[in-house]
Amino acid sequence: MAERTSVDHITVRLPGGQTRPYPRGVTLAEVARQAGVRDALAARVDGDVRDLSARVDRDANVEWLTFADPTGREVYWHSTSHLLAQAVRELFPGAKLAIGPPIEDGFYYDFDIGRPFTPEDLERIEQRMRELAARDQPIERIAVPRPEALRLFRDRHDVYKTELLDGIPDDPVSFYRQDGFQDMCRGPHLPSTGLIKAVKLLSTSGAYWRGDERRPMLQRIYGISFPTQQALDEYLARLEEAKRRDHRKLGRELGLFASVQEVGQGLPLWLPRGATVRRLLERYIIDLEESLGYRHVHTPDLANVELYKISGHWDHFRENMYPPMKVDSEELVLRPMNCPHHIMVYKQGQHSYRDLPVRIAELGTMYRYERSGVLTGLARVRAMTLNDAHIFCRPDQLMDEFIAVVRLIQRVYQDLGLHPFWYRVSLRDPNDRENFMQNDAMWESAEGQLLRAMQTLGLEFVEAPGEAAFYGPKLDVQVPNVMGKDETISTVQIDFYLPERFGLEYIGEDSQPHRPVMIHRAVISTLERMMAFLIEQYAGAFPLWLAPEQVRVLPIADRHLAYARRAAEALREQGIRAEVDASSERTGHKIREAQLMKVPYMLVVGDREEAQNAVAVRSRAKGDEGTQPLAEFVARVAAEAAARR
RNA sequence: GCCCCCGUAGCUCAACUCGGUAGAGCACCUCACUUGUAAUGAGGGGGUUACCAGUUCAAAUCUGGUCGGGGGCUCCA
Numbered sequence: 001m002a003e004r005t006s007v008d009h010i011t012v013r014l015p016g017g018q019t020r021p022y023p024r025g026v027t028l029a030e031v032a033r034q035a036g037v038r039d040a041l042a043a044r045v046d047g048d049v050r051d052l053s054a055r056v057d058r059d060a061n062v063e064w065l066t067f068a069d070p071t072g073r074e075v076y077w078h079s080t081s082h083l084l085a086q087a088v089r090e091l092f093p094g095a096k097l098a099i100g101p102p103i104e105d106g107f108y109y110d111f112d113i114g115r116p117f118t119p120e121d122l123e124r125i126e127q128r129m130r131e132l133a134a135r136d137q138p139i140e141r142i143a144v145p146r147p148e149a150l151r152l153f154r155d156r157h158d159v160y161k162t163e164l165l166d167g168i169p170d171d172p173v174s175f176y177r178q179d180g181f182q183d184m185c186r187g188p189h190l191p192s193t194g195l196i197k198a199v200k201l202l203s204t205s206g207a208y209w210r211g212d213e214r215r216p217m218l219q220r221i222y223g224i225s226f227p228t229q230q231a232l233d234e235y236l237a238r239l240e241e242a243k244r245r246d247h248r249k250l251g252r253e254l255g256l257f258a259s260v261q262e263v264g265q266g267l268p269l270w271l272p273r274g275a276t277v278r279r280l281l282e283r284y285i286i287d288l289e290e291s292l293g294y295r296h297v298h299t300p301d302l303a304n305v306e307l308y309k310i311s312g313h314w315d316h317f318r319e320n321m322y323p324p325m326k327v328d329s330e331e332l333v334l335r336p337m338n339c340p341h342h343i344m345v346y347k348q349g350q351h352s353y354r355d356l357p358v359r360i361a362e363l364g365t366m367y368r369y370e371r372s373g374v375l376t377g378l379a380r381v382r383a384m385t386l387n388d389a390h391i392f393c394r395p396d397q398l399m400d401e402f403i404a405v406v407r408l409i410q411r412v413y414q415d416l417g418l419h420p421f422w423y424r425v426s427l428r429d430p431n432d433r434e435n436f437m438q439n440d441a442m443w444e445s446a447e448g449q450l451l452r453a454m455q456t457l458g459l460e461f462v463e464a465p466g467e468a469a470f471y472g473p474k475l476d477v478q479v480p481n482v483m484g485k486d487e488t489i490s491t492v493q494i495d496f497y498l499p500e501r502f503g504l505e506y507i508g509e510d511s512q513p514h515r516p517v518m519i520h521r522a523v524i525s526t527l528e529r530m531m532a533f534l535i536e537q538y539a540g541a542f543p544l545w546l547a548p549e550q551v552r553v554l555p556i557a558d559r560h561l562a563y564a565r566r567a568a569e570a571l572r573e574q575g576i577r578a579e580v581d582a583s584s585e586r587t588g589h590k591i592r593e594a595q596l597m598k599v600p601y602m603l604v605v606g607d608r609e610e611a612q613n614a615v616a617v618r619s620r621a622k623g624d625e626g627t628q629p630l631a632e633f634v635a636r637v638a639a640e641a642a643a644r645r
Numbered sequence: 646g647c648c649c650c651c652g653u654a655g656c657u658c659a660a661c662u663c664g665g666u667a668g669a670g671c672a673c674c675u676c677a678c679u680u681g682u683a684a685u686g687a688g689g690g691g692g693u694u695a696c697c698a699g700u701u702c703a704a705a706u707c708u709g710g711u712c713g714g715g716g717g718c719u720c721c722a
Contacts, residue, residue, distance in 0.1 A: 108717095203717070204717085205648065205649065205716060207718045213647070220718080222717080261712075371720065372713095373718085374719085380722085487721085530722095558679060585680085586679090586684085587680065589685080602682080607681095618682060
């Protein structure tokens with residue numbers, strides 16, 4: 001198989017991470033023989049073979065080195081997507097192929113077969129893939145002259161491939177061929193199909209060609225593959241575990257929130273337990289912000305549509321707004337963001353340069369028309385309350401203010417135990433004249449300062465062109481949810497534009513009016529989305545300080561009920577959220593119920609405890625912790641909660 | 646909004662393939678037990694099978710539509 005490939009330079013990775021170089025001209029087969037490697041697994045090919053990750057069979061201990069290496073994983077999954085395409089071509093001869101890349105977890109391939117795939121189709125395809133892999137055919141890179149490639153696609157009516165070829169300048173173009181099937185592809189690929197041992201096709205869905213909703217909808221098949229069945233089984237078990245942490249499931253089970261048809265799509269109800277957690281988050285963030293010089297305000301959820309015509313939102317954001325309501329001589333809209341209100345707050349009175357920055361904050365409730373298909377539990381809703389603030393400052397203060405916001409974000413993430421997360425710097429797409437307001441100088445200044453601030457902070461980030469707000473660039477903090485999908489939690493935006501639109505001013509040292517700069521920022525996101533993340537982060541078992549019910553008192557028998565109530569009362573007097581289980585169940589049952597509701601502490605009280613004015617403490621995490629005087633336990637829990645543990 | 650899948654009691658599910666007007670566990674209520682660290686026992690109530698049409702002697706079951714949920718796409722805090 002691989003003997004024909006000539007090698008420029010090659011490095012084999014061995015167990016334990018050490019590498020061994022091989023000279024130019026050696027064949028893969030020779031490397032495999034010398035290194036005691038049974039099969040070459042992944043060859044990173046870019047004209048020549050440069051690097052080889054290999055499966056090493058040593059002392060009967062088989063290790064798949066490719067899977068320790070993200071690049072190797074991509075190659076593996078990419079080759080599996082070709083195998084998928086081959087199987088689909090065989091089973092659906094008229095199938096048109098689009099693209100089939102590896103993704104973070106697995107791969108997909110987009111097809112056009114004139115109809116959707118059924119679950120039965122998927123089973124047949126998966127079965128066919130196994131058969132093809134079992135034939136263990138070599139995968140070869142071939143160079144095809146453009147005219148020949150074009151002819152190939154024409155013959156097959158492969159319109160998508162033809163379009164792809166238009167975007168590739170190469171001549172000849174690179175193809176990969178296996179077992180009579182060939183696909184235009186830059187590579188690299190596995191040396192042979194037999195290395196693909198365990199395949200699972202996970203789902204199908206519609207996907208617009210080139211991600212454009214005006215173009216045809218193709219049928220996408222998602223899948224994943226592994227070098228061993230065991231690795232696949234482990235992956236599927238992890239998926240199941242993730243589903244157990246889903247905030248929608250836990251939200252119902254723990255009585256945190258509910259969504260009902262009668263109220264409407266994307267309009268969740270916060271139940272008492274969920275509302276308690278929300279209130280704790282609100283208090284936490286308001287107290288913290290006030291300590292940092294933010295001034296909290298309260299402004300209405302409605303506004304005259306004229307306000308958004310001034311701000312520009314009516315032009316740039318209207319499709320996400322609810323239609324205006326005519327009342328008397330006004331046209332009112334539900335606000336889709338809070339900035340214009342805060343700008344009007346700033347405009348009440350004059351500002352001296354000495355008084356800047358002015359930091360106006362609000363837990364602002366707003367309403368966005370989100371397309372029905374995007375709504376998800378609490379993570380994506382139509383009515384939401386944002387931990388919003390707008391900082392009005394002098395240009396020379398911008399950098400410090402920006403940095404202070406990022407520090408605030410870092411502190412909050414630590415307090416809330418939110419991790420991992422990554423920074424995305426969202427810039428405009430200079431070629432997009434529709435979605436970004438036009439003023440090159442402003443953009444360049446804002447983007448430049450943002451990037452400089454990130455440099456000062458020494459933070460790693462990913463640049464995302466086209467992701468900016470219409471009025472300016474932003475720093476987004478992305479957090480993956482339990483299914484691995486990233487969503488934006490915090491955002492910090494630099495805005496020279498709205499101060500201009502609204503004619504904002506401060507009086508400078510020179511007693512002349514000057515234009516302030518604005519920072520839009522949200523730290524804990526919307527309370528809805530933060531709640532969704534925290535539920536998943538903690539699998540419903542909130543830390544003590546956030547737990548809706550911190551302590552549950554469990555009387556052994558009815559005669560202990562009065563003492564149990566006194567104990568709960570003593571806890572509540574110290575601000576501890578305590579309940580009594582007054583049911584006539586056995587203690588084991590009461591413990592089970594409290595454990596399932598993830599209550600951090602259970603206090604079992606019977607004759608012994610009552611006689612000593614004590615409680616038998618059981619922790620949610622550690623189990624029975626023995627008996628403790630009631631007063632001592634109260635002090636201990638109050639201290640733990642205050643320390644945010 | 647688009648593509649696919651799904652919708653039976655508060656929750657988890659059975660009956661649906663091959664139509665004959667619904668059943669279990671948990672939860673809830675009652676009674677007995679008065680319980681010592683993850684489910685005491687017995688009994689009871691609760692569903693016009695999401696909704697609206699159609700096919701049929703007969704529809705949870707077949708067909709169409711509407712609403713809602715899920716996975717993606719597009720969009721986004």
